Amino acid sequence: xxxxxxxxxxxxxxxxxxxxxxxxxxxxxxxxxxxxxxxxxxxxxxxxxxxxxxxxxxxxxxxxxxxxxxxxxxxxxxxxxxxxxxxxxxxxxxxxxxxxxxxxxxxxxxxxxxxxxxxxxxxxxxxxxxxxxxxxxxxxxxxxxxxxxxxxxxxxxxxxxxxxxxxxxxxxxxxxxxxxxxxxxxxxxxxxxxxxxxxxxxxxxxxxxxxxxxxxxxxxxxxxxxxxxxxxxxxxxxxxxxxxxxxxxxxxxxxxxxxxxxxxxxxxxxxxxxxxxxxxxxxxxxxxxxxxxxxxxxxxxxxxxxxxxxxxxxxxxxxxxxxxxxxxxxxxxxxxxxxxxxxxxxxxxxxxxxxxxxxxxxxxxxxxxxxxxxxxxxxxxxxxxxxxxxxxxxxxxxxxxxxxxxxxxxxxxxxxxxxxxxxxxxxxxxxxxxxxxxxxxxxxxxxxxxxxxxxxxxxxxxxxxxxxxxxxxxxxxxxxxxxxxxxxx
Amino acid sequence: xxxxxxxxxxxxxxxxxxxxxxxxxxxxxxxxxxxxxxxxxxxxxxxxxxxxxxxxxxxxxxxxxxxxxxxxxxxxxxxxxxxxxxxxxxxxxxxxxxxxxxxx
Numbered sequence: 001x002x003x004x005x006x007x008x009x010x011x012x013x014x015x016x017x018x019x020x021x022x023x024x025x026x027x028x029x030x031x032x033x034x035x036x037x038x039x040x041x042x043x044x045x046x047x048x049x050x051x052x053x054x055x056x057x058x059x060x061x062x063x064x065x066x067x068x069x070x071x072x073x074x075x076x077x078x079x080x081x082x083x084x085x086x087x088x089x090x091x092x093x094x095x096x097x098x099x100x101x102x103x104x105x106x107x108x109x110x111x112x113x114x115x116x117x118x119x120x121x122x123x124x125x126x127x128x129x130x131x132x133x134x135x136x137x138x139x140x141x142x143x144x145x146x147x148x149x150x151x152x153x154x155x156x157x158x159x160x161x162x163x164x165x166x167x168x169x170x171x172x173x174x175x176x177x178x179x180x181x182x183x184x185x186x187x188x189x190x191x192x193x194x195x196x197x198x199x200x201x202x203x204x205x206x207x208x209x210x211x212x213x214x215x216x217x218x219x220x221x222x223x224x225x226x227x228x229x230x231x232x233x234x235x236x237x238x239x240x241x242x243x244x245x246x247x248x249x250x251x252x253x254x255x256x257x258x259x260x261x262x263x264x265x266x267x268x269x270x271x272x273x274x275x276x277x278x279x280x281x282x283x284x285x286x287x288x289x290x291x292x293x294x295x296x297x298x299x300x301x302x303x304x305x306x307x308x309x310x311x312x313x314x315x316x317x318x319x320x321x322x323x324x325x326x327x328x329x330x331x332x333x334x335x336x337x338x339x340x341x342x343x344x345x346x347x348x349x350x351x352x353x354x355x356x357x358x359x360x361x362x363x364x365x366x367x368x369x370x371x372x373x374x375x376x377x378x379x380x381x382x383x384x385x386x387x388x389x390x391x392x393x394x395x396x397x398x399x400x401x402x403x404x405x406x407x408x409x410x411x412x413x414x415x416x417x418x419x420x421x422x423x424x425x426x427x428x429x430x431x432x433x434x435x436x437x438x439x440x441x442x443x444x445x446x447x448x449x450x451x452x453x454x455x456x457x458x459x460x461x462x463x464x465x466x467x468x469x470x471x472x473x474x475x476x477x478x479x480x481x482x483x484x485x486x487x488x489x
Numbered sequence: 490x491x492x493x494x495x496x497x498x499x500x501x502x503x504x505x506x507x508x509x510x511x512x513x514x515x516x517x518x519x520x521x522x523x524x525x526x527x528x529x530x531x532x533x534x535x536x537x538x539x540x541x542x543x544x545x546x547x548x549x550x551x552x553x554x555x556x557x558x559x560x561x562x563x564x565x566x567x568x569x570x571x572x573x574x575x576x577x578x579x580x581x582x583x584x585x586x587x588x589x590x591x592x593x
Contacts, residue, residue, distance in 0.1 A: 135557070147571075154579065161591065171529075181554075184537060185539075185540035188540075190554065
């Protein structure tokens with residue numbers, strides 16, 4: 001009688017990326033004590049191979065889309081888009097961490113394992129079709145990221161960052177779980193599609209107040225994950241204290257996965273009751289854009305500045321969520337892809353210039369970068385211009401599509417205020433470019449080390465991704481549009 | 490004798506949620522904050538199991554979910570205590586308000 005429950009080969013095939021990543025992460029943990037310190041880089045290459053194999057698996061898994069494991073996960077265009085995105089962020093992080101780890105004498109296998117496990121969690125999150133899988137994926141990703149934030153365990157700031165991230169993160173996740181329990185209590189199911197059908201059906205009387213409260217409680221967890229106001233206070237401290245490659249990872253991967261589950265839960269499961277959740281997403285979007293952009297103006301530490309800028313970008317994406325429509329979802333997906341490239345790129349540059357002990361992370365330390373290392377300065381400028389939203393970069397089309405979707409949904413105020421705050425944002429990004437190009441280098445400054453191979457590859461890949469999305473946006477946008485429409489089917 | 494209904498469980502769970510939230514917000518000792526977070530997770534567990542019983546023996550989702558939550562909570566507590574020990578080695582404190590190197 002159990003034969004009906006045994007998964008078929010096709011279902012395993014749909015879960016292939018997660019299986020490859022888990023196997024690679026476990027293998028690295030097993031090999032770690034067997035590798036001498038000088039050979040740790042080998043484990044990094046192994047992690048890279050695992051991620052590339054998973055990237056391939058995520059793409060081929062889309063050749064047979066559909067649900068798997070009793071509808072616990074679903075592989076559709078949306079899941080594939082975000083799986084590819086989070087795996088690419090993992091690849092960029094592994095490439096960019098080698099110089100950093102060598103400089104801090106902290107090379108070891110568990111760093112790569114934790115990155116892989118966090119990516120596994122994010123892959124499970126984005127393909128979750130069920131609140132149980134969603135919760136497990138979220139926790140697998142979060143727990144690995146808590147440890148990564150405190151990876152330099154002799155550094156007091158890293159300890160503090162990890163502790164703050166952990167305490168606030170598990171507090172927010174507990175609220176998410178409480179909301180999930182209520183959704184189950186009211187609807188009797190944890191499957192997102194079934195929840196939608198129950199909320200749609202008129203013959204079932206469901207207490208709308210209980211569902212809205214549960215949706216709000218779940219929003220606490222999601223908003224924390226994507227660092228949206230009023231749950232953004234952890235982000236600047238954690239990004240500042242965490243190792244810079246980890247900050248790059250946290251600002252792109254978990255954030256993309258967080259927005260993916262936010263979109264899937266709110267558009268698919270809570271689509272029929274959108275009048276009850278759009279108001280608080282609206283408020284959250286506005287508060288996030290304002291707080292992120294204005295707080296960034298006052299920062300002198302580049303890592304903190306980028307943290308506030310990543311809060312502001314979460315606000316723009318929240319505008320797309322507030323539309324509650326398929327074009328809004330597509331715009332959010334496109335923006336997250338562009339954002340991942342430009343933000344990881346910017347953090348990678350900071351990780352390169354920060355030096356030993358991460359002491360050189362103030363804006364003044366960028367002085368004369370254009371003459372000291374012209375290539376690094378030029379690539380950093382590309383990322384910053386894309387973060388501003390200058391045409392020919394991915395950031396421009398990202399903002400364009402988001403505000404276009406907002407206008408189509410009659411969110412005029414949110415659009416106007418969003419454009420005004422992004423004009424404010426231009427000031428603090430341009431300030432970095434001005435310091436790099438117009439202020440001479442301080443005399444007696446020790447030379448920056450040349451860009452290492454991994455770092456160079458990561459920088460070029462991010463720059464190419466940023467520019468490709470700005471010059472040829474249509475392929476990604478069409479794919480995002482088609483898979484966004486599936487969410488509100 | 491009144492039978493224990495789902496409403497009783499839900500009330501108990503709401504009380505635990507409230508106690509846990511107050512604990513996180515008012516206590517300064519990080520170990521107690523961790524315990525308070527566990528209380529909230531267990532509040533959700535009580536809800537899940539109670540709702541599972543409410544929906545009848547055909548619907549076991551809630552009970553299975555509770556088992557997963559217990560597992561995840563253990564992993565989370567282990568990592569949390571590990572982070573706390575790493576911090577204690579460097580700073581010799583478990584008071585949340587003394588951890589102020591990075592400005593809030």
